[in-house]
Ligand SMILES: Nc1ncnc2c1ncn2[C@@H]1O[C@H](COP(=O)(O)OP(=O)(O)OP(=O)(O)O)[C@@H](O)[C@H]1O
């Protein structure tokens with residue numbers, strides 16, 4: 001039997017299957033979708049079996065050298081999905097397959113030294129013998145660290161040792177010992193009588209099993225008895241009193257949490273109206289896409305929960321996608337309380353091992369629901385009954401690296417395979433989605449009011465230019481300051497959002513106005529207070545703050561702008577009594593920090609939650625009655641056609657955090673452009689007004705959803721090379737597209753240099769471009785082929801989400 005294998009080399013030349021012979025011993029076992037190891041040139045590589053066949057057109061084939069899976073890592077559907085993903089997003093097949101699997105299943109390549117066939121340990125130099133005694137191999141790194149390489153080299157030259165590569169999973173399966181008594185109650189009592197009084201620990205263990213005569217993990221036994229180490233158990237195992245078995249176990253991030261089951265809420269009339277069509281689609285196994293368009297706090301999540309309940313009751317599975325930053329403990333709790341152990345959670349806060357374990361639970365069908373960020377759309381369920389994408393407009397659903405996929409597209413593709421419905425939910429749907437709903441491509445379900453008719457918060461806009469003219473130089477307007485103070489006094493909570501993009505602290509010379517920029521990228525360096533360092537957020541460069549201006553030599557060099565740290569400082573000065581929790585990349589980078597901060601706020605240990613965009617979504621705190629936006633317009637002026645849309649969405653979302661429960665809410669938006677329609681309409685919470693206005697502009701400028709776009713970016717260290725290639729590419733495209741497609745460029749990218757690479761781009765706008773796939777493929781082949789040698793990089797983004 002022959003296997004077609006896609007090997008683990010993400011490059012143009014290797015982006016096709018290679019034929020290998022399946023050794024006789026594996027002929028019944030090997031299946032499509034399994035991971036194997038194969039010899040490839042001088043190396044050994046991981047690969048995916050994509051097809052099994054009887055014969056090959058090639059004569060001399062190498063054998064598959066190892067099996068990494070006992071079950072296919074990718075089932076038939078996912079394998080097919082991988083091919084589709086590679087075609088749609090112009091990525092390598094291997095990148096597509098790996099994107100669908102947890103990181104733990106990527107290959108770990110380890111150099112090792114082993115005895116050459118026919119050699120025995122005693123043939124080696126005496127110093128090396130003990131090291132090869134056990135397995136006949138040793139790790140290259142160990143040899144290196146122990147200065148043994150010269151000896152090893154000698155033996156290799158003489159042919160006694162050889163180098164090999166061990167391919168294994170990056171992550172491992174956790175094993176745990178499980179202990180159970182082999183004797184009944186009476187037996188244990190008898191043993192207790194026989195054991196010496198001084199063997200306290202052994203007695204303690206026996207007494208434990210008298211109380212709990214069931215099998216328990218070693219860790220639990222030790223924890224409950226306060227003893228440590230397996231060594232206290234071992235004598236009892238040797239005596240035949242206890243039995244030990246090592247088995248696989250799962251690492252559970254939520255082990256410490258207890259989730260109490262909660263009641264299903266009786267739906268409001270509006271909610272029932274939306275549930276009806278979803279239920280019918282589920283019943284009829286119809287592949288229908290719904291847009292659940294409901295204002296913030298209208299009870300969308302409750303509808304998700306109840307729809308999923310139906311699916312699970314039928315024995316089917318559901319995928320729920322939530323943006324990474326909304327995947328808060330609060331959200332997880334809602335699902336865990338409803339579905340208990342049937343829920344798997346996948347988010348970036350989990351360790352590699354925890355993610356791997358959640359994935360295995362899904363693959364084995366031990367859970368029925370997965371709640372997760374973008375990549376959870378690839379959950380290896382076999383019988384999907386429903387896919388939900390909450391906050392469907394969110395940018396984090398688009399992956400900004402290879403494969404550049406959008407989770408929404410993948411969800412729709414999977415739903416059509418499984419003949420099941422999809423629910424897209426949002427208070428501020430993306431223009432693309434709402435337009436489709438208006439044209440009846442998607443079924444529109446609307447929730448106009450908040451649950452229990454709670455009013456949407458009242459929004460005031462403050463013109464910061466006038467504050468300035470009035471002599472207020474603080475970052476707080478008088479109105480916002482008054483309201484904040486009032487909340488602190490009344491013991492109510494406030495949320496303050498600083499829209500950070502482009503407004504984080506920078507370092508400037510007050511004498512000549514120079515702003516310190518990154519030497520590798522054309523962006524200003526960001527000042528970080530804690531380490532007193534400047535960082536470039538694009539290339540990662542870190543530098544100390546200069547004492548004198550590099551340009552004019554003045555020592556009046558200071559940091560400026562309103563980073564969250566700066567706001568925190570100012571709050572400390574203005575309202576020394578207020579307790580503030582700050583949430584930004586700096587305070588949440590440690591594992592679990594995000595959760596802990598939110599918990600403190602929820603428990604009422606702070607008056608003000610101050611943060612970046614990450615606090616805008618999903619939070620549902622009863623005592624929050626005020627939301628303040630410090631600078632609404634920082635995103636408005638970015639060179640991206642979606643900047644108004646993003647501003648509108650963000651302001652609406654963050655406003656929705658106020659007054660969700662008994663207490664009414666208020667919102668204060670500070671801005672330098674109060675007249676802008678995004679800000680005006682967000683303050684009126686008028687999504688449809690915004691939609692009309694923005695659609696008009698998109699139509700005028702030939703942008704999505706009227707046109708599709710594709711963005712090609714060329715980068716090279718040599719500015720002329722980058723420019724010249726972009727020019728060639730643009731010319732090629734212009735010559736081959738149909739007349740209705742518009743081609744722009746070549747032009748410098750908005751981020752014209754990142755990490756010392758100059759960037760040029762070419763932009764296509766098209767309604768229907770039958771040649772697109774062929775053109776892009778051709779360009780990829782031509783310019784991707786020798787990427788390593790030429791130093792040229794071409795990135796192709798079909799339907800880009802960020803235009804930089
Ligand atoms: N039928 C119902 N009866 C009573 N309370 C409900 C009902 N449905 C939802 N709620 C409650 O109303 C609040 C808001 O509901 P939910 O979080 O589901 O809204 P949402 O539309 O998903 O919110 P957002 O998108 O703004 O995060 C929650 O506290 C929820 O428990």
Ligand SMILES: [Zn+2]
Pocket residue numbers: 509510511512513514549550551552553554
């Ligand atoms: Zn200066």
Ligand SMILES: [Zn+2]
Pocket residue numbers: 518519520521536537538539540541755
């Ligand atoms: Zn940089």
